[in-house]
Amino acid sequence: xxxxxxxxxxxxxxxxxxxxxxxxxxxxxxxxxxxxxxxxxxxxxxxxxxxxxxxxxxxxxxxxxxxxxxxxxxxxxxxxxxxxxxxxxxxxxxxxxxxxxxxxxxxxxxxxxxxxxxxxxxxxxxxxxxxxxxxxxxxxxxxxxxxxxxxxxxxxxxxxxxxxxxxxxx
Amino acid sequence: xxxxxxxxxxxxxxxxxxxxxxxxxxxxxxxxxxxxxxxxxxxxxxxxxxxxxxxxxxxxxxxxxxxxxxxxxxxxxxxxxxxxxxxxxxxxxxxxxxxxxxxxxxxxxxxxxxxxxxxxxxxxxxxxxxxxxxxxxxxxxxxxxxxxxxxxxxxxxxxxxxxxxxxxxx
DNA sequence: GCAAATTGGTTTTGTACCCAACTAATTTAC
DNA sequence: GTAAATTAGTTGGGTACAAAACCAATTTGC
Numbered sequence: 001x002x003x004x005x006x007x008x009x010x011x012x013x014x015x016x017x018x019x020x021x022x023x024x025x026x027x028x029x030x031x032x033x034x035x036x037x038x039x040x041x042x043x044x045x046x047x048x049x050x051x052x053x054x055x056x057x058x059x060x061x062x063x064x065x066x067x068x069x070x071x072x073x074x075x076x077x078x079x080x081x082x083x084x085x086x087x088x089x090x091x092x093x094x095x096x097x098x099x100x101x102x103x104x105x106x107x108x109x110x111x112x113x114x115x116x117x118x119x120x121x122x123x124x125x126x127x128x129x130x131x132x133x134x135x136x137x138x139x140x141x142x143x144x145x146x147x148x149x150x151x152x153x154x155x156x157x158x159x160x161x162x163x164x165x166x167x168x169x170x
Numbered sequence: 171x172x173x174x175x176x177x178x179x180x181x182x183x184x185x186x187x188x189x190x191x192x193x194x195x196x197x198x199x200x201x202x203x204x205x206x207x208x209x210x211x212x213x214x215x216x217x218x219x220x221x222x223x224x225x226x227x228x229x230x231x232x233x234x235x236x237x238x239x240x241x242x243x244x245x246x247x248x249x250x251x252x253x254x255x256x257x258x259x260x261x262x263x264x265x266x267x268x269x270x271x272x273x274x275x276x277x278x279x280x281x282x283x284x285x286x287x288x289x290x291x292x293x294x295x296x297x298x299x300x301x302x303x304x305x306x307x308x309x310x311x312x313x314x315x316x317x318x319x320x321x322x323x324x325x326x327x328x329x330x331x332x333x334x335x336x337x338x339x340x
Numbered sequence: 341g342c343a344a345a346t347t348g349g350t351t352t353t354g355t356a357c358c359c360a361a362c363t364a365a366t367t368t369a370c
Numbered sequence: 371g372t373a374a375a376t377t378a379g380t381t382g383g384g385t386a387c388a389a390a391a392c393c394a395a396t397t398t399g400c
Contacts, residue, residue: 026243028239028254036231036313039329040231040256041256042209042213044256045333046209046332047210049336050206065207072196072199073196078348079347084198086211086215087387088388090350090389091387095386113395114395116395136206140204143332146328146335147328155328156205158325159208159211161316162215166312166316230355248379249377249378261356283377286377287378
């Protein structure tokens with residue numbers, strides 16, 4: 001609910017505020033039609049919803065993606081994982097430490113290259129991943145319901161196109 | 171470039187890696203089709219691109235949205251601003267302090283309610299906003315080019331729908 | 341083979357964010 | 371009119387992230 005006023009555009013009025021305050025008719029100006037702004041709002045909202053969905057299992061969306069990628073690519077290195085995940089490798093350091101401490105993953109030094117770790121899930125990690133996958137599925141179904149089945153593929157394609165192309169050409 | 175592998179889905183191979191390492195054929199599993207994940211990636215990418223676009227003017231996307239909202243709604247309170255912006259009010263405190271220190275906004279105590287501030291732009295703030303608007307326009311045109319003019323409206327509508335509906339029903 | 345460059349991971353530093361607890365001003369109840 | 375509830379903003383504690391500097395292991399040049 002925290003974001004009740006957030007989602008509407010400029011032509012929109014009469015938000016359910018009971019205060020007569022300044023916030024019921026906010027003019028978003030050009031912001032109202034800018035993709036970047038709404039991308040942020042949507043991402044935030046979706047993130048929150050996921051946390052909500054997965055609060056039973058105590059693991060954030062970021063951790064979930066990490067777990068999934070390790071599960072799908074056993075032996076993956078931290079750098080490759082960071083890249084796949086769209087995060088800096090330094091961001092992963094504490095996350096992986098945490099996951100290891102919780103007994104969800106193992107990090108083994110490679111024989112051939114003693115700099116890098118091979119990451120893989122423990123049995124507990126696999127179980128956790130399964131549980132999370134259920135939550136994530138529910139979350140994604142929610143999104144589906146909002147997006148509409150027929151637009152979903154297109155929508156996803158555009159999102160991918162954005163992350164693929166926008167940084168690419170400097 | 172940092173995100174080169176990030177954008178492709180599971181059926182995709184042969185990324186331009188020159189290392190023969192683990193990262194060229196990452197299996198994203200169900201992640202590949204999950205909206206939340208790609209929403210995050212796209213948001214991050216777009217954010218980065220904006221920063222790049224606006225690095226001449228030294229102000230982040232978040233600050234920009236804040237400035238725009240104040241410019242469009244002079245006299246708005248911090249709480250209303252936070253809501254419109256999709257952020258917690260406590261997040262705004264240091265941002266507004268900074269903007270004030272830079273001489274871009276003024277905060278005046280309301281006569282009628284001495285708890286709240288009325289925010290507005292200074293002339294410098296207006297000038298800054300104009301400059302930023304140009305950058306943001308360029309950024310948005312970039313996104314347009316990627317999304318395609320005909321899909322843009324639809325895309326935006328879906329983003330708005332997500333932020334509007336996903337948190338709303340617990 | 342050995343110095344130089346590169347690469348995998350960690351540390352440090354700084355930013356952006358949220359939440360919960362707090363203070364001060366205001367409104368509501370009675 | 372005063373106590374209780376509410377509201378605007380700040381503070382403090384904690385998480386998630388990136389960038390740059392760093393260490394150790396590895397590869398490259400010659």
